[in-house]
Amino acid sequence: MIHLSHVSKSYKTSTRPALDDISVDVEKGEFAFLIGPSGSGKSTFLRLLLREDVPSKGEIEVAGRDLVKLRRSKVPVHRRRLGCVFQDFRLLNNKTVEQNVGFALEVIGRPRAAINKIVPEVLELVGLDGKSRRLPHELSGGEQQRVAIARAFVNRPLLLLADEPTGNLDPDTSADIMLLLERINRTGTTVLMATHDNTIVDSMRRRVIELQLGKVVRDEARGVYGVGR
Numbered sequence: 001m002i003h004l005s006h007v008s009k010s011y012k013t014s015t016r017p018a019l020d021d022i023s024v025d026v027e028k029g030e031f032a033f034l035i036g037p038s039g040s041g042k043s044t045f046l047r048l049l050l051r052e053d054v055p056s057k058g059e060i061e062v063a064g065r066d067l068v069k070l071r072r073s074k075v076p077v078h079r080r081r082l083g084c085v086f087q088d089f090r091l092l093n094n095k096t097v098e099q100n101v102g103f104a105l106e107v108i109g110r111p112r113a114a115i116n117k118i119v120p121e122v123l124e125l126v127g128l129d130g131k132s133r134r135l136p137h138e139l140s141g142g143e144q145q146r147v148a149i150a151r152a153f154v155n156r157p158l159l160l161l162a163d164e165p166t167g168n169l170d171p172d173t174s175a176d177i178m179l180l181l182e183r184i185n186r187t188g189t190t191v192l193m194a195t196h197d198n199t200i201v202d203s204m205r206r207r208v209i210e211l212q213l214g215k216v217v218r219d220e221a222r223g224v225y226g227v228g229r
């Protein structure tokens with residue numbers, strides 16, 4: 001699903017590369033954590049997968065697409081096959097829950113009848129049935145993140161990228177969000193999650209890819225957050 005081969009990324013204004021000769025493969029259906037201290041390159045990694053940027057060196061393939069050769073005009077089609085969730089939810093504040101989720105289908109031209117059928121199903125999956133008419137500010141942080149996950153999942157993406165999705169949530173709410181991401185993973189969606197949350201990583205015992213100063217320093221099948229911590 002994700003194939004990186006000898007990928008480096010240098011920013012013009014920075015002396016050391018943000019990513020330095022990274023080779024990583026993530027298979028279809030995997031659930032993997034991307035961890036590492038601030039500045040280790042996690043966001044850069046995710047940005048390359050989204051094709052928000054291109055590597056300075058190396059090869060990247062996501063869902064069978066070569067992202068280095070991908071034409072600019074094909075980038076939106078690539079992004080539609082991915083779902084994204086962020087720490088700050090990024091909902092449309094003037095739209096209701098169902099409109100936020102439905103919008104993801106509208107922009108790809110799905111007919112209204114399909115949207116009206118799919119949105120309630122996905123809201124039920126994320127545990128938000130009954131709250132479809134609320135605005136984001138009428139929801140708790142955990143509920144807002146559920147809306148963001150519903151929106152990311154409504155197109156049935158092959159790959160879900162999550163950048164610190166529990167960063168603004170308390171531990172109990174974070175655990176609920178992780179159950180939801182696991183449920184989504186069980187539908188066959190590959191999940192890659194960047195996080196600083198050691199409790200979550202330690203409790204899930206999934207694959208851990210650890211970056212430090214732009215290099216992969218650990219890649220463990222059932223890892224914990226910190227070795228020996």
Ligand SMILES: Nc1ncnc2c1ncn2[C@@H]1O[C@H](COP(=O)(O)OP(=O)(O)OP(=O)(O)O)[C@@H](O)[C@H]1O
Nearest residue numbers: 011012013014018037038039040041042043044045
């Ligand atoms: N647009 C940019 N221009 C120049 N340097 C950048 C840019 N974006 C990131 N960097 C540098 O690249 C390195 C990796 O940053 P990145 O944001 O990928 O780390 P991170 O692991 O996501 O950190 P955090 O956990 O704080 O979000 C850092 O040294 C950062 O200063």
